[in-house]
Amino acid sequence: MTFQNLFGKKKPLIGVVHLLPLPGAPLYDGDIQKVYDQALAELEIFKHHAIDSVIIENFRDMPYYPGRVPPETVAALAAVSREIVRAAGMPVGVNVLRSDGEASIAIAVATGAHYVRVNVHMGAVAADQGIVQGSSHLSMRLRAALKSRTLVFADVGVKHAAPLAGRGLDIETRDLAERGLADAVIVTGDRTGVETNLDDIDAVRRATSLPLLIGSGATPDNIEPVLPKVDGLIVGSYFKKDGAGHNFVDPARVERFVRRFVELRG
Helix, strand or coil: CCHHHHHCCCCCEEEEEECCCCCCCCCCCCCHHHHHHHHHHHHHHHHHCCCCEEEEECCCCCCCCCCCCCHHHHHHHHHHHHHHHHHHCCCEEEECCCCCHHHHHHHHHHHCCCEEEECCCCCEEEECCEEEECCHHHHHHHHHHCCCCCEEEEEECCCCEEECCCCCHHHHHHHHHHCCCCCEEEECCCCCCCCCCHHHHHHHHHHCCCCEEECCCCCCCCCCCCHHHCCEEEECHHHEHHHCCCCCECHHHHHHHHHHHHHHHC
16 A cells, blocks of 8 residues: 555545544543544535545543553544544544554554554654654554554654754654655644644655655645645644634635635646
């Protein structure tokens, strides 16, 4: 499986399904059915507007674990992800926050999801969870052991974090591609919803021929100079009411973004 096998020649627009708090998270209210219902309702909005793919995140499980998440989180994410995969009719990804690549791959294998996002695939960063360390040596061996074709999309210069060693985006990108065996790389702004710097996109593009996606801050008003430089967009916050990540998906905002995206992509 390759990025092109999965998405064809067109650049994908990927919507994010930010799940309600899952069992075990501080904000979970005890009603698992609400988690299913909200996720599937937002999926239907994305399907109606012909989004190319969705990625599932335990976004409301804050504060996040810096590494492995507990079994109740894996179980809930797997159960919800399977429902989304069955209903989606499009490629589906999984991102276990903060950065549990092993859980993401295991969930993808169990549910039939097609790719995972790993926020810290290699190296180490100082984040709001403390020190977050990459575990590519474990997650890629797990992918091989499970005979999985799941693609790994790895963040470079991940948001909400600072590298412990300032090695530069070019070196980090080359390591992700050559030593971390990533299938695609993701560039973001400093925080959720913050626009991605064009210079950062150019630096990463020069460092690798891997597919490159934007992972934060894309809006209908700023994507014109970005789209020719990248191979796809992941959009979370803009699709929400008032553009706030903690809100629910707003169909009008999805429609506006898709209209502009299709106009530019062709």
